[in-house]
Amino acid sequence: MKDKVCILGVPFSKLTLEQTTSLLDEQIMDGQGGLFHLITANPEITLASQTDEQLREIIDSADLIVPDGIGIVMAARRQGNPIAERVTGYDLLLSLLAKGNERGWSFYFLGTDEPTSRLAMEQINLRYPQVKIAGRHHGFFAPDEEPGIIASIQQSKPDVLILAMGAPYSDKWLYKHKEELQGIKLVFGVGGSLDVISGKVRPAPAIWKKMNLEWAHRLLFSPVAKGQKSRWRRQSALPKFVYRTMIRK
Template sequence: MVLLNDKLKTTSILNVSYINTNFTYFLQIIQARINQRENTFIATVNPEIAYYAHQNPKYQSILSSADFVTPDGIGIIKASEMIGQPIQERITGFDIFKALLEWGSQNNKSAYFAGAKPDVINDLKVVLKSQYPGIKISGIRDGYFKSDQEVASEIKDQQPDMVFLALGSPKQEAFIAKYRHLNNGLWIGLGGSFDVLSGNVKRAPQFWINHHLEWLYRLIKEPSRLPRIMIIPKYLKLVRKSK
């Protein structure tokens, strides 16, 4: 049985505390909190985001305000091993997103979606209708809105069970930190997850994911990602120095 006050083990790396548990148990905790309308902020952090947080104290403070920070990247797992506090499992934003949509569809939960490009949102609407028909869409819009306050007001009015933001970091986490008090539901930043679920970006085949090579697959498909990928060794170097 999962209790709302269950204390998850965490592992701190460069002043960011990551949950140290398995995906199944974490999902049960999230679902219990959603059912109880417990205000919840989840930050999904990969090495690129962690490196940025290390350079930007204000953003690191935002991550510290999250209820849960998940290790979204094999680089975070490697870093935990380097400091002798291995994290059990990589928990990605995309996997959380899909699992919550499936569960939400089965349990008639409501969700608000904001982020990505207009074409992506149009495709996402089709996917949601066909694959997750039980989800009540409280609102859905692309990420090119001019007024954060307008989006926040919609969320406040609709009071969805889940708020999914694909605005990219650090914008999505800053938005959540500023407006989460307006809705006692789940708030989570998902980066490029709308692009993947809508079919506009192909996720790595399971073989690459199982062998922790998803980053390499994406680099092959998108060579322009190289500067972002190169942050991983910089991040691991920082972790090594911090030991």
């Protein structure tokens, strides 16, 4: 398709952040298409999908996959089918919160730790007063707590469900409960975005963003949640991605 580019079998959207926001605005306002699952995929997730059969199945079933990483943009350019810009989970979340502030949308937030979740909600209430926070729950829950969380989401009927439990866990969690969450219009994962909104993690300075070095800023300054791989280990996927997409014929 003209509006997509396939990288290692993953069909990435070529829409800009503004165009993606407009598409999702139409999806939410129409409300007739059922649950819309968007995935923000970076080189690490793209590589993981080559060997993780469940992740590949999830990617194949997603409604839209946006390029969350400069490596994806570079690989598309190398193929001669360029992507205009990255569409990161953090930027997309802020864009949708701004649009939701105009539209009066409701959001449910699932993920991060309890203090960070609480602080993030305070900041969202302050910055986007017309956004309705339908509910929230931290991401460190036991399996026997899941039915209650699902029931809470079903009862609150949010327009948008935001998952902040890290990738690919967020997308796998959604895939597991997709049939139970059909009343929601849009779902996507945002990684550590709530940590930034809450103030727990400082955002990358503008100069780092301009140079496409946000990944390096996170590597140096962002804490890693308990149970997650170290950022240094995760970044080891980048050379493999470069080799697979830009060097090897």
